[in-house]
Amino acid sequence: MNKKIKDVLHQKLQAKKSVLAGLMIIATLSSCSKNNEEIMADAQTNALQSKNVKQGKLGGQTITYEKKDGLNFFQGDIVLTDQQLTEDNSANKGGASFSRWPGGKIYYTVAGNMGSINGNKITTAVNEYNNKTNTQWIPRTNQTNYVEFIFGSSSGSDGWAHIGYQGGRQNISLDQYISVGSVIHEMGHTVGLYHEHARKDRDQYVSIQWNNIQDGQAYNFNMYNSGTDIGPFNINSVMMYWPTSYSKNGQPTIKRANNTNFTYNRTGFTTGDINTINAMYP
Template sequence: MRRTLPLLTLLSAVLASCSTAPQEAVGSVTGPNGGMSAARPDTRSVTLILEDGSRQTVTAFVRDGMLLLEDDIIAADDVNALGPQGTYVVDTRYRWTGRTIPYTFASTVPQAVRDRVNQAAANIRNTTNVVVTPRTSQANYVQITYNTGTECSSSLGMVGGRQTLTLADRCTVGSIMHEFGHAMGLFHEQTRPDRDSYVAIQWNNIPADWQSQYQIRSGSKGYGPYDFDSIMHYPAYFNGKLAIKPLNSAIDLNRMGQRNGYSTTDKSTINFMYPR
């Protein structure tokens, strides 16, 4: 249930890799999307270069050889390919042709995960204008891969050619719909520009390495009213501590971070992006 997905209409963001922080694992924390990460993970400082020329520096995580923004958005499938000064373009003008997202499975994906992907694809087809369907011969498509950890992640928008959507055993049908939301071009709800009118980020309860993941995304735009019910919203808690506090005390904290299905506004946002 979600209502407004922070739709990145900025239209041309370049992730420029700047530096690598030393790895220093100190215990572990549960990320906002449920993944387990080192308290001091291997990170890269990256700069979002927006269409209007403005810049925003954030921290991206190096995990399983990939560069991840906001816990589950794949900025690069192979962090080593970037090099110390490499770049990777995320352009949400790259909508999927014909409102269709073809997908295929890597050979290592278990049948139980395949079944969940197929169910998520059916849910998306039945509730939005987007058709998520098995690939035939399309040049642009999503390859579903599998990891034995806990992470679910996806590229942002249509990258071109083969792009990765990574799943683990813990990824539910709703989590998979969330990742396909990223593949459609959706950021997380709480990064939209007007969020400070609705929530207060509790910075003291968020580890320093994760704080940039809660920054407002410069150049992004929310569609419709702020949506606490969005499937793209982070949960209220980070590692057991309140991280996102609604300014309206009547808001049920359990509304944030649901992974049951698209909210009414989620559907409206997706259909706005992908009209028939």
Template sequence: MKAVCVLALAAVTLAAPGPRIPKTGKEWTPDSLVNPDELGEFYQGDIRLPLPPMTKNGLLDERYRWPNGVVSYEFGSEFSSSQISSVRAAMDEYESLTGGCISFKERTSESNYIHFTQDDNQGCYSYVGMIGGSQTINYPQWCLNSFGSTLHEMYHALGFYHEQSRFDRDDYVTIMWENIEEGAEHNFDKYSSDVIGGFGESYDYGSVMHYSAYAFSANGEKTIVTVDPNAVIGQRDGLSDVDLRKLMNMYNC
């Protein structure tokens, strides 16, 4: 399976300098204007089906939470020692920031666990929440090159969707539908208030779960414009303070 192509129009490129948008996930570099987790061909780019019921941008149904915040995991045999270190650094970040309320333990006989794969022919992806049995997080090398994207996929697995999926997102951002790749419109779905619930936090431009401004652009123009002209979206440096508070609230830390 090939990663979704994200193409800038050649005519635009020739006419004037524009945002650098990679043709495939493999060509992602840190100076790209989209994030590696935004390059997949799954639901909303990096979410694997089946989908649990939607909420604000985190699951309310406690069936999808990891009991006591403990996540069991195993690595596929294809991982190198340096790649394992990159993933474990992200685990350590969650454990440190939550004071151990969220923890990761290598699987022994647990029936519910994350199986980490390293397939460069597919994008970064994760299921949302604990779905039961073995569930995959895929980390191609170009995803592991971005620490924030490594955290992003784990945050999905802990129970959260993308920030711009929130029911109230139109109060904070404008989706530029005319600039979105044909067939990629589903990546900008939002959900009504009758299926959402909150964790006591307002919309967060700075979330590690927020798309970047050029996500799924067909023409090198922005697909997301912030209502606040000074807001910056799409950071992949680490969890925001709001990300951390929502996670702590979800797991009653």
């Protein structure tokens, strides 16, 4: 998921809210009811959004997630099924993954409205997986269990994916302006990877800058203790959050443990990413 763009969008939203606050003053002065209604609608939307933040169990651990468009979003771009949120830890044998794709074979289809630009990104990302990891992404013929790349939006640059092997059809959603690196990131969730910053050993390597995180978003930085950390912590992992993910002020939300900044990677796999995937799919 392209957090940087998301941050920009958030800033735009904040700017819009400032404008609305300004309008509220104007509305009060001029008794313009239309503006008041708009402001009320905005306030109601915000209240609903916060109501959509829920708690559930994942692998035996209580986690916070957001219900949006009927989907359960965990840490921004990982989609959990209702089943995953009700199973106890005995059902989760996946470690870093929820569960593995049998034989490391991942059958996929691409939605007809995806367009050739994203189609090419998918091809590039599939080749990266097929050339560098033990997972094989294979165009689906008639398999029952598969992933479909669906088109998210024509304006955004985000993506999301179901985590691990689900059985039946599952999705990876790609917006028009997503990067190839972020396609590789979303496919990492499909393979079974959670975010690197959620590892239980992360505090040895990074420092979460809680004061810079947007109100109501701190839960996205919680550790996920129920998974199994594979290999050493990898700050350049394609599965790391951006340094300014969910920043409310443009300042870093994640730094190195020694308080210096790190550079994010969305160009492709690091050796650590490949080693992790291959440990999961020997």
